[in-house]
Amino acid sequence: MSTLEELREQMDEVDDQIAKLYRERMHLCDEIGAYKVRSGVKVLDRQREREKLQHVTGQMEDEFCKKGVRELFEQLMSMGRKLQYQRLVEAGALGRLPFIGVDSLDAEGARVVFPGTEGAYSQAATEHYFGKNCNSFYVKTFREAMEAIEEGSADFAVLPIENSTAGAVDEMYDLLVEFENYIVGETVIPIQNTLSALPGTKFDEIERVYSKGVALMQASRFLEEHGDWQQISVANTAIAAKKVRDEQDKSQAAVCSAYAAEVHGLEVLADNINDESGNCTRFIVVTNQKIFLKDASKISLCVEHSHESGSLYHMLSHFIYNDLNMTKIESRPIEGRNWEYRFFIDIEGNLADAAVKNAIRGLREEARSLRILGNY
Structure with missing residues (x-):
């Protein structure tokens, strides 16, 4: 032997x-x-x-x-x-990559739309990215913001895509597929909620607390300490602040940002009430132009592949072979095809890079469909 x-x-x-x-x-x-x-x-x-x-x-x-x-x-x-x-x-x-590289976004004089109302975190993100004096306006929903971009009533939209605690904003991923709009930037805003009410309000006067459902969840420990407060969900934190201001009822309070409290003339009764102090939301900047900044370093893709064993593995191998770092992957169900999913993938790179071009060429040929959502 x-x-x-x-x-x-x-x-x-x-x-x-x-x-x-x-x-x-x-x-x-x-x-x-x-x-x-x-x-x-x-x-x-x-x-x-x-x-x-x-x-x-x-x-x-x-x-x-x-x-x-x-x-x-x-x-x-x-x-x-x-x-x-x-x-x-x-x-x-190279195949068809009709994205034009630009040195900077033409933001001077541009109209920027955000979802929510005055004082929303999306307004704070808009001002953080475009400056406090930007020409901005708000609409009620994410969809209306995407429609404003598509029809040309706005040049850019600022929309939430991911929260560090609550995870991905699923509706935004679906809208990125539905609309021919493209990501050209991103900004991250800390989510530091407060308990705010009408000036002079005392804790023992409060009976009802309004906020977005996720925000109430994120401040659950603080709110549980006051178990006699009724928690009521509304569309977003800024709308909660506006409601308290408009109704002038000291039995009401809002879980909202200090920014929303200031905009709507409320007094902050308790600051930084979130369960986790590092909570933040990532916002994307969207336009209807196929452009990307020449110094962009992140690419977002949407990929659909055949529903068979190993297909996702083979798709991801294009990033491995070309030494591209994948930083995120999300899945969303495909309409009309039960238990089949499209994948949203973020990779590091620039559309002008040879490795990126090579990976995209391979994905284009082998995937059922591929969309470049933006380079930013």
Whole structure:
């Protein structure tokens, strides 16, 4: 019987042969890629790959080896495609990427829309990004803000996309698919809620507290200390502050920002009442123009792929191969296709980068659909 060292030596010999054959295979893939560049043939040939997988699995006798050799050749063919995509990009065959790089956003004199009302966190985010003197106005809903961009009544919209405690804003992801609008910037605002009421209000006068449902949840420990207060959900924190101001009832208070309290003339009775002190919300800046800042460093994509085993893995491999760092992934159900999902992915990079172009070229050919939501 062979010793462990002898068996390992034999395995090393086989591995050396595999490495040599891999080099030969990739050399052939490179030549095939050059031919495809010259002739305009698509890189991905699904029928050829299916036949190849059927052929190699047919040479295996047991199910374990069938599954293993299938996975091995799926990877080999995937690496071959990525090399060929690279050759296409080097040859200038980038596909359609109609985004124009700009040095800065043309924000002077621009109209900016935000959802909510005066004093909303989205207004604070708008002023943080565009400056306090920006020409801004508000609408009630996220959808109305996206419609304002689409129809041209606003040049930019500032919209919440993610909260560090509550997670993703699902409606925004759905709207990014529905509308032909694009992300060109982002800003992060700390969420530091207060308990605010009419000037001169005492704690023992309060009976009802109004705020957005998420904001009430985020201040649950503080509110539980006053269990006799009725908690009532409204559309957002600024509307809660406005309601307290308009109704002039000292039995009412609002969980809102100090900014909203100031805008609506309320007095802050308790500051920083959130359960978690580091809570913040990320806002995106959206426009209907296909532009990106030349120094942009993040790209947001929406990808749909075939509903079969390994498809998401193969999609993500384009980022791995091109050394692109994926910073976020979210999924949302696809309308009319039960239990199928589209994926929203953020990666680090710029649309002018060769690695990004290569990854996007591969995704374009292999995904069911790909949308670039913005580079910012």
